[in-house]
Amino acid sequence: MRNNYTMKVTDHIQQSKKTLVSFEILPPLKGKGIQSLYSHLDPLMEFNPSFINVTYHRSEHTFKKRADGVFEKVVVRKRPGTESICASIMNKYNVDTVPHLICGGFNVNETEDALINLNYLGIDNVLVLRGDAAKNESTFEPETGGHQYAIDLLKQVNNLNDGIYLEEDLKNTNKTKFCIGVAGYPEKHFEAPNMESDLKYLKAKVDAGADYVVTQMFFDNAKYFAFVKACRDIGINVPIIPGLKPIYSKKQLTILPKTFHIDLPQPLSEAIHGCKNDLDVEKIGEEWLLNQSKELKQSGVPVLHYYTLGRPLLIANVVKQLF
Numbered sequence: 228m229r230n231n232y233t234m235k236v237t238d239h240i241q242q243s244k245k246t247l248v249s250f251e252i253l254p255p256l257k258g259k260g261i262q263s264l265y266s267h268l269d270p271l272m273e274f275n276p277s278f279i280n281v282t283y284h285r286s287e288h289t290f291k292k293r294a295d296g297v298f299e300k301v302v303v304r305k306r307p308g309t310e311s312i313c314a315s316i317m318n319k320y321n322v323d324t325v326p327h328l329i330c331g332g333f334n335v336n337e338t339e340d341a342l343i344n345l346n347y348l349g350i351d352n353v354l355v356l357r358g359d360a361a362k363n364e365s366t367f368e369p370e371t372g373g374h375q376y377a378i379d380l381l382k383q384v385n386n387l388n389d390g391i392y393l394e395e396d397l398k399n400t401n402k403t404k405f406c407i408g409v410a411g412y413p414e415k416h417f418e419a420p421n422m423e424s425d426l427k428y429l430k431a432k433v434d435a436g437a438d439y440v441v442t443q444m445f446f447d448n449a450k451y452f453a454f455v456k457a458c459r460d461i462g463i464n465v466p467i468i469p470g471l472k473p474i475y476s477k478k479q480l481t482i483l484p485k486t487f488h489i490d491l492p493q494p495l496s497e498a499i500h501g502c503k504n505d506l507d508v509e510k511i512g513e514e515w516l517l518n519q520s521k522e523l524k525q526s527g528v529p530v531l532h533y534y535t536l537g538r539p540l541l542i543a544n545v546v547k548q549l550f
């Protein structure tokens with residue numbers, strides 16, 4: 228049975244003298260059922276992750292052809308269930324979970340309801356994000372009555388932590404106690420005009436109460452170390468958790484830079500170009516991830532946070548060699 232308390236990400240970090248491990252998963256595609264998720268997580272649980280993040284996926288608009296030939300706009304949510312998956316994982320594995328919460332697609336009332344649900348479920352961690360533009364939009368557009376930036380969502384979570392709800396006349400309100408994480412970008416967020424500007428807004432999130440930062444994936448540790456130094460230089464003093472992802476297919480050479488706006492170091496891309504097939508790529512990817520993880524661990528990072536989508540066994544192999 229689960230303990231009747233949850234630990235905050237920052238408590239896990241403060242109470243540990245060594246580098247911790249955490250994993251990030253996606254909700255299953257609609258129709259798959261939660262068993263597929265458990266099968267994904269089972270091989271990773273032997274490493275006692277301190278927490279497991281569950282991403283949030285907003286609805287998409289698509290056009291579907293009706294029988295009469297007319298196209299109609301339909302709303303599809305491919306990966307629902309973030310909050311309930313967090314609760315199920317907590318109950319099944321007795322591990323803390325961190326749901327991601329985004330601005331996109333939510334107005335402030337829906338956000339408040341989501342936070343109240345998390346609080347009722349006993350979840351005291353949340354990673355607050357803006358979210359990307361919807362598939363049919365070129366730039367991010369907040370929902371009517373929703374938040375424009377992650378910092379605005381963060382302030383709403385902080386208000387609930389102070390017992391301030393949207394209905395101002397509520398009396399004797401419950402104060403939530405969310406530990407709040409935010410995203411940081413060692414290679415800059417793609418919309419930011421420059422690194423200085425991006426760091427300025429990251430500092431604003433931390434000054435507004437973010438407890439820690441989790442980074443976008445990177446494949447060159449030097450970029451993470453430079454990012455941490457730049458953060459420290461401007462007074463961002465919270466833990467900065469590196470986000471790590473394995474490469475396991477040639478396709479990722481183009482997909483990862485395009486989707487996540489990151490660089491792949493030349494020795495890595497050349498080694499992958501030279502592979503005969505994806506099995507070989509997987510070997511290179513595993514070795515690269517292991518070396519990255521070893522160096523980060525040696526440097527004393529608080530947590531190694533792995534994006535596990537697609538290759539839990541590869542990640543299990545890496546973590547096994549680290550601890």
Ligand SMILES: Cc1cc2nc3c(=O)[nH]c(=O)nc-3n(C[C@H](O)[C@H](O)[C@H](O)COP(=O)(O)OP(=O)(O)OC[C@H]3O[C@@H](n4cnc5c(N)ncnc54)[C@H](O)[C@@H]3O)c2cc1C
Binds near residue numbers: 357378444470
């Ligand atoms: C660890 C991690 C987990 C993620 N998980 C998810 C997920 O589960 N679901 C999902 O949909 N997306 C997820 N994302 C993607 C994320 O939503 C996108 O990268 C999004 O484009 C930016 O989110 P943010 O929270 O960094 O935004 P913000 O902090 O709001 O920043 C967005 C941009 O605006 C700029 N900016 C910030 N504040 C201001 C301001 N006041 N004025 C002007 N400019 C400003 C920033 O420099 C940046 O360029 C994740 C990203 C990371 C790194």
